[in-house]
Amino acid sequence: MMGWAITFLVIALIAAVLGFGGIAGTAIGIAKIIFAVALVLFVISLVYGLVAGRRPPVL
Template structure:
C-alpha cells in the first residue's frame, strides 16, 4: 500500500512539473489518503501484535 502512495506521489510531482494542475492535485490527494490508510493499518497491526504477545518483525 505504501508503494501505491509513492506511485501516486510521483505521478503528482510529474504532472505538476508538466503543468497539469488538476491531475497533480488529484494524484496528490489520492497519495495522501492511501498513506494515511497505510499508517492506520500499521498502527492497528502493531497493537494487535502487541496484545498477542508477539514482537514486531521489522
C-alpha cells in the first residue's frame, strides 16, 4: 500500500509541476487516504503481533 501512496504522490508532484492543479489535488488526496489506511493497518498488525506473540504454543 505504501507503494501506491508513493505513486500517487509522484503523480501529484508531476501534475503540479505541469500546472494541472485539479489532478494534483485529487492525487494528493488519494495518497493521503491510502497512507492513512496503510498506517492504521500497520498499527493493527503490530498490536495483534504483540498480543499473539505472548500466547503459549498450542499443542
